[in-house]
Amino acid sequence: MDAETREMYRKTLGGLMRRVGAEGAGESDVVAELRELGWDELTVEEPTESVALLFEEQGAALVASRALDMVVAAALGLDDRSVGIAYPEPGPTNVTSAINDDGRLTIAGLLLGASEAAEIAVPAQAGTGVVVAIVSRGALSVVEMEGFDDAAGFTRVTGVVEARHYRLLDGAAWAVAVAAGRRALAHELVGLASHMIDRAAGYVIEREQFGRPLGTFQAVQHRLADAYTGLVAARSVLAAIEPDDVLFGSLVAKAVAGRAAIRAAHSCTQVTGAIGCTWEYELHRYLRRTHALDALLGSWRALRKAIGQQMAEDGHAARLGSAPEGPAA
Amino acid sequence: MSTAAPSAGRTELVEQLDAWITGHADLLEAHREHDPRSVEQTAENERELQRLLFEDGWTRWGWPEDCGGLGGDATNRAVLYDRMGAHGYVLPELLGVVETLGPMLIEFARPIAQAHLAALLRGDEMWCQGFSEPNAGSDLASLRCKATQDDDGFVVNGQKIWVSLGHVAQWCVLLARTGSQESAHRGISMFMVDMSLPGIEVRPIRYANGRNELSELFFSDVRLPPEALIGEAGAGWNVAMYLLQWERGMYAWQRQAWLHKRLDDLVVGLGSDAGAQADRLGDVYLDLASLRATCARTVAALARGESPGPEISVDKLLLGAGEQSVIDAAIELLDADMALSPEAAGWRSDYFYARAATIYGGAAEIQRGIIAQRVLGLPREVRSGR
Numbered sequence: 266m267d268a269e270t271r272e273m274y275r276k277t278l279g280g281l282m283r284r285v286g287a288e289g290a291g292e293s294d295v296v297a298e299l300r301e302l303g304w305d306e307l308t309v310e311e312p313t314e315s316v317a318l319l320f321e322e323q324g325a326a327l328v329a330s331r332a333l334d335m336v337v338a339a340a341l342g343l344d345d346r347s348v349g350i351a352y353p354e355p356g357p358t359n360v361t362s363a364i365n366d367d368g369r370l371t372i373a374g375l376l377l378g379a380s381e382a383a384e385i386a387v388p389a390q391a392g393t394g395v396v397v398a399i400v401s402r403g404a405l406s407v408v409e410m411e412g413f414d415d416a417a418g419f420t421r422v423t424g425v426v427e428a429r430h431y432r433l434l435d436g437a438a439w440a441v442a443v444a445a446g447r448r449a450l451a452h453e454l455v456g457l458a459s460h461m462i463d464r465a466a467g468y469v470i471e472r473e474q475f476g477r478p479l480g481t482f483q484a485v486q487h488r489l490a491d492a493y494t495g496l497v498a499a500r501s502v503l504a505a506i507e508p509d510d511v512l513f514g515s516l517v518a519k520a521v522a523g524r525a526a527i528r529a530a531h532s533c534t535q536v537t538g539a540i541g542c543t544w545e546y547e548l549h550r551y552l553r554r555t556h557a558l559d560a561l562l563g564s565w566r567a568l569r570k571a572i573g574q575q576m577a578e579d580g581h582a583a584r585l586g587s588a589p590e591g592p593a594a
Numbered sequence: 595m596s597t598a599a600p601s602a603g604r605t606e607l608v609e610q611l612d613a614w615i616t617g618h619a620d621l622l623e624a625h626r627e628h629d630p631r632s633v634e635q636t637a638e639n640e641r642e643l644q645r646l647l648f649e650d651g652w653t654r655w656g657w658p659e660d661c662g663g664l665g666g667d668a669t670n671r672a673v674l675y676d677r678m679g680a681h682g683y684v685l686p687e688l689l690g691v692v693e694t695l696g697p698m699l700i701e702f703a704r705p706i707a708q709a710h711l712a713a714l715l716r717g718d719e720m721w722c723q724g725f726s727e728p729n730a731g732s733d734l735a736s737l738r739c740k741a742t743q744d745d746d747g748f749v750v751n752g753q754k755i756w757v758s759l760g761h762v763a764q765w766c767v768l769l770a771r772t773g774s775q776e777s778a779h780r781g782i783s784m785f786m787v788d789m790s791l792p793g794i795e796v797r798p799i800r801y802a803n804g805r806n807e808l809s810e811l812f813f814s815d816v817r818l819p820p821e822a823l824i825g826e827a828g829a830g831w832n833v834a835m836y837l838l839q840w841e842r843g844m845y846a847w848q849r850q851a852w853l854h855k856r857l858d859d860l861v862v863g864l865g866s867d868a869g870a871q872a873d874r875l876g877d878v879y880l881d882l883a884s885l886r887a888t889c890a891r892t893v894a895a896l897a898r899g900e901s902p903g904p905e906i907s908v909d910k911l912l913l914g915a916g917e918q919s920v921i922d923a924a925i926e927l928l929d930a931d932m933a934l935s936p937e938a939a940g941w942r943s944d945y946f947y948a949r950a951a952t953i954y955g956g957a958a959e960i961q962r963g964i965i966a967q968r969v970l971g972l973p974r975e976v977r978s979g980r
Contacts, residue, residue, distance in 0.1 A: 470972060480972035481976050483962075483963065486967070487962040489966055489970055489972070490963070490965035490966045491911075491962065493908070493969065495884075498912060501887035502884060504891060505890060505891075517880070520876075520880055521883065521884055524880060570872045570873050571876070572875070572876040572880070573869075573871065573873055573875035574872045576861050576876075576879065577868035577871075577875065578869075579861075580858075580861055580862060581862070582858055582882070584676070585883045586887060587604075587608075588604075588608075589847075589891070589893045589894035590604060592898045592899075
């Protein structure tokens with residue numbers, strides 16, 4: 266994608282996201298609008314850049330949508346991209362639903378939105394492997410929940426489904442879907458961090474104390490410079506994911522992005538002082554979303570541990586991405 | 595003899611290089627660590643490695659043919675640095691100097707590059723970089739070492755400090771003031787100085803790790819010919835800024851290869867305890883992956899002829915963070931060995947080098963200021979005392 270085309274898509278997607286963000290939750294169907302804009306064709310032509318643009322803009326505008334379901338469903342090879350996904354609950358285990366020995370499916374997971382989807386894809390432990398089962402939305406009960414970010418639109422669901430009431434998705438690789446989801450979430454975390462840093466920079470440029478803008482103080486400058494450095498690192502790691510190493514690359518990218526976004530959120534809160542800690546100021550909403558998205562599909566701390574364990578097992582560290590390619594390549 | 599050429603595909607080059615490294619395991623075995631005892635010994639040991647890499651063509655890729663190279667762009671060099679680390683070997687320390695000074699000479703003083711680059715790559719010459727002064731370190735634009743132009747060339751008077759390899763180098767790339775002191779960064783020029791010229795005194799400085807890593811140089815009426823000038827007179831600041839891009843981009847890429855190797859060493863050193871330290875190892879990995887991915891992008895941009903601008907300070911910060919992350923983890927996790935074992939001399943030496951990683955080439959505080967002011971648009975600090 267050339268720079269001009271990318272800018273055009275960024276404007277379109279950014280405009281959509283800002284409008285939806287201003288309208289508030291539930292007013293627009295982001296996924297339906299994306300489809301109308303030709304999203305499906307774009308993802309075929311530009312599978313990585315389209316996701317990068319969409320999720321960075323979604324993060325920056327603090328929009329909660331089912332765009333992640335769309336990406337994960339595509340990675341599962343589902344033709345019907347409107348299928349909802351029962352994401353594993355945050356925690357130490359990779360999946361939180363399971364198929365028991367008697368064939369019954371026990372579901373514990375999170376949906377994005379109340380989910381108008383008729384069908385839900387459920388990753389479930391089956392023996393030593395993970396399978397993906399398709400159940401009807403009606404088979405799930407909603408559990409009351411309260412979390413860091415109620416506006417993120419997560420719904421906790423549970424259910425027990427008899428073998429005859431679900432079907433297994435053929436050839437679906439949950440690991441591949443997780444990688445696609447992590448990559449999208451990492452971009453969204455980058456979008457959140459980028460927005461927070463821009464806003465905090467704007468604030469310290471304007472706000473004066475001791476007869477000078479706050480942004481002239483080194484202590485303030487250095488915190489924001491560190492936040493920005495983390496943001497660049499997250500973008501670089503995302504760009505370094507190679508097609509034949511997406512599972513590991515996406516894992517590292519989400520860990521780097523989650524860590525960078527949480528650190529950025531803390532630094533931005535610090536430099537905006539008391540106002541940044543109020544309900545009225547937008548920052549806490551970004552801070553909440555950062556934690557919510559970090560928790561989904563593996564928090565940066567969980568992923569960090571997984572990387573360390575892999576290293577201990579291999580006896581050496583994997584190199585992320587290959588050496589840079591020259592202009593002739 | 596070399597079988598590879600930069601025109602070959604990337605995969606082919608990596609395969610051939612890997613095969614060469616594996617095939618030369620016996621010769622490379624002596625090069626798994628820099629000699630922790632002395633810079634002089636390191637230089638001596640690594641000269642053999644440099645010669646071997648040059649003779650078989652590997653350090654010649656990515657450099658122009660008229661300067662002793664085999665053609666191709668800078669990313670070819672990046673492959674070599676990466677694969678050496680991946681196989682667990684050092685890069686000769688001199689190759690760090692090559693990456694800092696080589697591209698600058700090719701851009702601003704091609705005849706000098708044509709005359710000297712091959713000798714440097716091959717290990718026949720050593721170069722150093724005379725930039726900092728006792729009162730001009732991170733505040734480089736206030737440097738005072740003076741180069742006065744006359745009919746025969748330039749006469750240099752002044753002092754330089756923190757010069758890596760200064761006492762063993764035959765050539766020094768020198769920043770000196772050709773304008774008035776008030777001209778600040780506008781009155782500075784860059785020179786290539788023959789260290790055997792009369793009037794140059796060199797004193798090694800013993801660094802905290804016990805090695806003579808650094809030197810101070812004293813210049814008293816040192817006469818330089820006109821062709822010693824690199825670039826235009828008065829344009830030395832621009833030349834230095836060009837050079838710094840390579841120091842912050844490609845040197846950082848070299849270091850990431852070494853630091854990943856050091857992380858491998860740490861995992862091996864921990865043995866069956868590694869799993870219990872998974873969180874810490876993972877943390878280090880995130881720092882190194884951040885460094886690697888970011889300087890890979892910078893090197894690719896440099897190879898395309900682009901100037902990354904103030905954003906490159908990010909690479910420098912990530913390098914400092916990466917150095918300290920892996921070495922500090924090793925010092926803490928291998929604590930008993932660290933304190934007492936002779937085998938850990940290399941780690942202890944690296945520990946002191948890691949302290950300097952956030953100081954040399956513009957302290958981390960300076961880089962943060964550049965990012966805040968020139969990337970994020972924050973106002974300049976309130977200056978006092980000037």
